[in-house]
Amino acid sequence: MRLRYVPGFPSPARKVRDRSLPIGHRLSALHECARRFSPYGFRATWHHLTVSARIPKRLEHDPESLERALDELEAARRLWLLHMETVALRRRESKSRGHRIPRGADEAYPPGWSGLLHCPDLDVYPRDGLVAVIARLVAAYAVGATDRRACLACETPRPATEVCPRCGVAPRGYARSPSPEERERMDDRWRQVWGRTWATPYGFTRRERQALPNVIALASE
Numbered sequence: 584m585r586l587r588y589v590p591g592f593p594s595p596a597r598k599v600r601d602r603s604l605p606i607g608h609r610l611s612a613l614h615e616c617a618r619r620f621s622p623y624g625f626r627a628t629w630h631h632l633t634v635s636a637r638i639p640k641r642l643e644h645d646p647e648s649l650e651r652a653l654d655e656l657e658a659a660r661r662l663w664l665l666h667m668e669t670v671a672l673r674r675r676e677s678k679s680r681g682h683r684i685p686r687g688a689d690e691a692y693p694p695g696w697s698g699l700l701h702c703p704d705l706d707v708y709p710r711d712g713l714v715a716v717i718a719r720l721v722a723a724y725a726v727g728a729t730d731r732r733a734c735l736a737c738e739t740p741r742p743a744t745e746v747c748p749r750c751g752v753a754p755r756g757y758a759r760s761p762s763p764e765e766r767e768r769m770d771d772r773w774r775q776v777w778g779r780t781w782a783t784p785y786g787f788t789r790r791e792r793q794a795l796p797n798v799i800a801l802a803s804e
């Protein structure tokens with residue numbers, strides 16, 4: 584199986600941490616990082632990062648929030664890279680023994696970097712931090728799990744054609760298109776998320792975080 588590598592994460596990551604750059608440039612660099620590693624798909628991953636790192640509407644009130652978001656994304660990506668290296672090593676060993684076709688867990692290995700756990704609704708994604716979720720995905724692949732009968736992110740049983748009712752992750756190959764009304768609602772919602780219009784200029788209040796449909800536990804609370 585050919586893996587589709589998407590290079591270029593470290594360069595924008597450096598820009599996010601470069602405090603000499605204008606804050607808007609650093610935000611754009613964080614967008615770039617999230618486009619290059621977005622486990623839930625870009626929109627849901629970006630929503631998650633915005634909430635988990637508490638990125639305020641006016642970035643100058645908490646510029647470190649960009650670094651918090653990057654720290655989480657980068658740690659999850661590192662874990663995934665490690666998994667990929669492990670898989671590649673196993674496949675090389677398998678080849679050297681004459682097994683040309685990947686077997687077992689490797690068959691369940693997804694081909695891309697984005698949407699490893701695609702969440703079609705940007706408001707509904709796993710509640711835990713990205714690292715914990717990727718660790719569960721890696722553990723699932725390690726035992727050869729597939730998402731034909733249960734969600735790989737939370738193990739909730741569901742049909743192979745349905746989004747997980749618990750955490751919003753779609754099975755691989757999920758192809759249902761949203762209705763025009765759903766699309767309009769999702770696009771409206773995305774504009775709010777993109778503009779962080781629900782955040783205060785200074786960040787997220789506790790009440791705002793609780794009001795969000797999918798608030799994750801924050802270590803600082």
Ligand SMILES: [Zn+2]
Pocket residue numbers: 734735736737738739747748749750751752
């Ligand atoms: Zn799930």
